[in-house]
Amino acid sequence: MTHYDVAVIGSGPGGYVAAIRCAQLGMKTAIIEKYNTLGGTCLNVGCIPSKALLDSSHHYEDAMHHFEEHGIEIPGDIKINFQKMIERKASVVEQTTKGIDFLMTKNKIDVFTGIGSFKDATHIDITSEGKTQTIEAKNTIIATGSKPSTLPFIKIDKERIITSTEALSLSEIPKHLIVIGGGVIGLELGQVYRRLGAEVSVVEYMDRIIPTMDGAQSKELLKVMKKQGVKFYLSHKVSAVERKGNEVTVTASDKKGDTVSFTGDYCLVSVGRRAYTDGLKLENAGVSANERGQVNVNDHLQTNVANVYAIGDVIRGAMLAHKAEEEGVLVAEILAGQKPHINYNLIPGVVYTWPEVASVGKTEEQLKDEGVSYKVGQFPMRALGRSRASGDTDGFVKILADAKTDEILGVHMVGARVADLITEAVTAMEFRASAEDLARMSHAHPTYAEAVKEAALDATDKRALHF
Ligand code: FAD
Ligand code: NAD
Numbered sequence: 302m303t304h305y306d307v308a309v310i311g312s313g314p315g316g317y318v319a320a321i322r323c324a325q326l327g328m329k330t331a332i333i334e335k336y337n338t339l340g341g342t343c344l345n346v347g348c349i350p351s352k353a354l355l356d357s358s359h360h361y362e363d364a365m366h367h368f369e370e371h372g373i374e375i376p377g378d379i380k381i382n383f384q385k386m387i388e389r390k391a392s393v394v395e396q397t398t399k400g401i402d403f404l405m406t407k408n409k410i411d412v413f414t415g416i417g418s419f420k421d422a423t424h425i426d427i428t429s430e431g432k433t434q435t436i437e438a439k440n441t442i443i444a445t446g447s448k449p450s451t452l453p454f455i456k457i458d459k460e461r462i463i464t465s466t467e468a469l470s471l472s473e474i475p476k477h478l479i480v481i482g483g484g485v486i487g488l489e490l491g492q493v494y495r496r497l498g499a500e501v502s503v504v505e506y507m508d509r510i511i512p513t514m515d516g517a518q519s520k521e522l523l524k525v526m527k528k529q530g531v532k533f534y535l536s537h538k539v540s541a542v543e544r545k546g547n548e549v550t551v552t553a554s555d556k557k558g559d560t561v562s563f564t565g566d567y568c569l570v571s572v573g574r575r576a577y578t579d580g581l582k583l584e585n586a587g588v589s590a591n592e593r594g595q596v597n598v599n600d601h602l603q604t605n606v607a608n609v610y611a612i613g614d615v616i617r618g619a620m621l622a623h624k625a626e627e628e629g630v631l632v633a634e635i636l637a638g639q640k641p642h643i644n645y646n647l648i649p650g651v652v653y654t655w656p657e658v659a660s661v662g663k664t665e666e667q668l669k670d671e672g673v674s675y676k677v678g679q680f681p682m683r684a685l686g687r688s689r690a691s692g693d694t695d696g697f698v699k700i701l702a703d704a705k706t707d708e709i710l711g712v713h714m715v716g717a718r719v720a721d722l723i724t725e726a727v728t729a730m731e732f733r734a735s736a737e738d739l740a741r742m743s744h745a746h747p748t749y750a751e752a753v754k755e756a757a758l759d760a761t762d763k764r765a766l767h768f
Pocket of ligand 1: 311312313334335340344417447579580581615620623
């Protein structure tokens with residue numbers, strides 16, 4: 302039997318990063334993945350393929366609706382080769398997952414393909430095609446991620462009633478895509494298919510989309526996506542989803558309690574994801590999970606069994622790739638005797654629609670609930686020369702700062718490339734910068750980043766220069 306210092310179960314961004322950091326720190330490391338490709342949800346059916354389709358559909362949208370205003374004329378009709386678009390996405394995924402194979406080899410990490418399960422707290426069975434082998438591990442990191450969740454009355458048939466996984470590999474563009482859930486997945490994939498010509502109806506339970514983000518972002522994105530032709534049905538409680546042949550009917554009750562129904566050819570169920578521990582046999586190691594199926598961990602991400610840790614989507618907190626990665630590094634460094642720390646308040650959240658939406662720190666709603674006195678600085682993208690040059694004038698940067706100390710407490714953005722801009726806010730907040738600190742830093746002109754400086758000037762003492 303082979304002995305390892307660490308066995309990592311699951312090869313998503315949590316697991317593979319944990320394995321790399323363990324190997325860098327001199328530990329003999331194994332990674333176990335049940336699928337034939339490494340990279341988990343994020344690389345195979347999540348972050349990377351969804352961004353590939355967002356980028357492809359964005360090019361089509363530009364060609365159809367925006368090239369002309371730039372003086373670019375395309376003779377003849379612009380056509381979509383949807384199969385090619387999906388093939389390109391698959392090849393982006395392939396290149397990315399192959400990159401993880403390379404990183405495993407480079408770091409001398411042993412890769413096992415098969416379902417990992419606990420035999421006991423120090424032995425992991427790996428089962429593939431009916432055969433089981435066992436490895437011994439001094440420490441184990443559970444990084445088994447999450448799966449799409451659904452509503453109790455919905456049967457996902459993976460053909461017409463689908464999750465994000467199927468929506469990333471359809472064989473045709475839907476005529477009418479009904480999206481249940483106006484969160485990150487619903488809006489990103491809803492926007493992809495709207496751009497490609499589908500009618501898209503988003504049915505959301507809450508009274509706003511992206512409900513956990515700052516209210517100003519929800520409002521702005523709703524306004525822009527409505528302009529793009531997406532239809533929204535907020536405060537609608539879905540009660541049934543039925544398929545007849547190639548038709549799907551979604552029934553819901555609206556705010557007044559009236560029953561409404563929507564009929565389309567596809568229904569995307571995007572109401573969140575659930576922690577995934579099926580087949581792990583946690584009970585054999587004595588590892589406990591909560592009522593939501595999340596593995597219980599302490600501040601060191603250690604489970605109730607001292608040598609077993611858990612990271613990423615399978616534990617509490619935001620279900621984000623970069624959160625999982627930070628946790629992977631944290632556990633590796635703890636195992637190496639270091640004292641790492643994660644500032645969970647500074648894990649940014651991004652929605653990759655266009656315009657993009659990005660956030661870090663507290664929302665205005667949270668500050669109100671917590672009774673913190675704060676001031677707001679806001680600057681519209683349309684006032685930037687850079688935005689006018691590219692034609693991306695929707696959105697804003699909003700900075701929330703402590704009313705007394707001026708420390709930045711939250712930054713919320715909607716606009717072109719804000720997924721990249723948010724890092725400036727994370728850096729500033731990591732160093733506990735004040736709004737005035739940001740306001741006094743030189744920002745290259747013309748850039749979208751100037752909106753950050755201007756919002757900071759506005760937060761400092763209402764002295765934005767260009768608005
Ligand atoms: P996962 O990536 O889910 O990986 C877990 C791995 O464990 C899987 O490969 C699974 O097969 C394997 N596994 C499970 N059980 C076993 C077992 N018993 N034995 C062996 N292997 C096992 N996040 C972002 O930050 N940015 C984005 O843009 C983004 N876009 C997304 C788009 C979509 C459509 C979806 C669905 C998700 C997106 N996410 C995004 C979320 C992101 O994918 C997850 O937060 C991230 O993948 C979590 O990483 P993880 O390592 O915890 O788990
Ligand atoms: P989500 O939590 O972002 O959104 C779910 C939405 O469904 C919410 O708006 C919620 O109010 C709504 N909802 C819940 N029950 C409903 C019901 N019965 N009827 C109608 N609406 C209902 O979840 P998601 O979009 O499925 O994404 C899952 C996870 O994947 C998220 O936690 C997210 O962090 C991650 N993800 C991240 C990215 C990114 O970082 N860009 C992209 C995709 C997914």
